[in-house]
Amino acid sequence: MNFKPKQIAIAAAIGAALAGAGAAQAQQVRLMTGPQGGSWYPLGGAIANIADKTAGIKVQVLPGAGIANVKAVEAGKADMGFGNSISTVDGVAGRAPFDTPAKNVCNVATLYPQYFQIVVNADSGINSLADIKGKPIAVQPKGNTAEFITVQALQVYGLKYSDAARVSHVSYTDAVSLMKDNNAQLFTLGTTVPASSIMDLASARDIRLLSMPDDKFADMRKLNPGYTKLTIPAGSYPKQDKDVQAVGYATHLIARCDLDENVVYNVLKGMVANNADLTAIAKVMGKTTPKIMAEDIGVPLHKGAAKFYKEQGVM
Secondary structure, eight states, X not given: OOOOHHHHHHHHHHHHHHHHHHHHHHTEEEEEOOOTTSSHHHHHHHXXXXXXXXXXXXXXXXXXXXXXXXXXXXXXXOSEEEEEHHHHHHHHHTOTTOSSOOSSEEEEEEEEEEEEEEEEETTSOOSSGGGGTTOEEEEOOTXXXXXXXXHHHHHHTTOOGGGSSEEEEOOHHHHHHHHHTTSOSEEEEEEOSSOHHHHHHHTTSOEEEOOOOHHHHHHHHHHOTTXXXXXXXXXXXXXXXXXXXXEEEEEEEEEETTSOHHHHHHHHHHHHHTHHHHHTTOGGXXXXXXXXXXXXXXXXXXXXXXXXXXXXXXX
């Protein structure tokens, strides 16, 4: 059959359009972040804007939590996500709260330290976690790393949720509302310092942050060697007149190991080139360099990330 030049041109145009549509479809990325009131959700939005602007990659930003994100990436329900070093390492190893080892979860970038923060209303009478007996407390929903850390923190004090008068598994925003109304007297969260949710609470009533003493921190390290000791400097929050010792860990970006390496490479390239956009969301990102991003945290590195860091000369 002979085709006229016009028919050939139309066919070529249709083919190109279909190929373009396929490429565009391949560039759709689902990114799981964190709960509202934390830094992950807005950071995810900034990464989505950068990826679209610099590489034409369309990123769908979804709420999530550290443990849940690892499970979602492993199951193929998400392509990328934020994670916490301690829980992602547990996921790769198949330790609790994970049932089986995560074999399709790779590290993309180590970003910044996270602080496990324990906040109480100043008039609560709670001076340590040992004092929660008979008190209402607020923690995150199951699947959130800070919720799992709360369980372990109570454990080293010989306590569990049933010792509290009531446990509300809610978002940061809802926890603040409960604290303001005195329907919770202690609130735990894992995020950066200063945390916007704590600042919101401190604008309504006097608060205190609880320190994790050395002996209890040592017990926490026995439960997970990935915990680090961090200091929340005096003055980080209103009326905080002394340093507070906190349990720390690292926030990082993960991806399916089988996600197109060019997608990961281009997302990373855009993040580094537009770090100011990320720093506007979370000030701590201003200290995040390619060398820090390439740090080994015990999770296999994605091929696309390895390619980027080698080009940057940091590995």
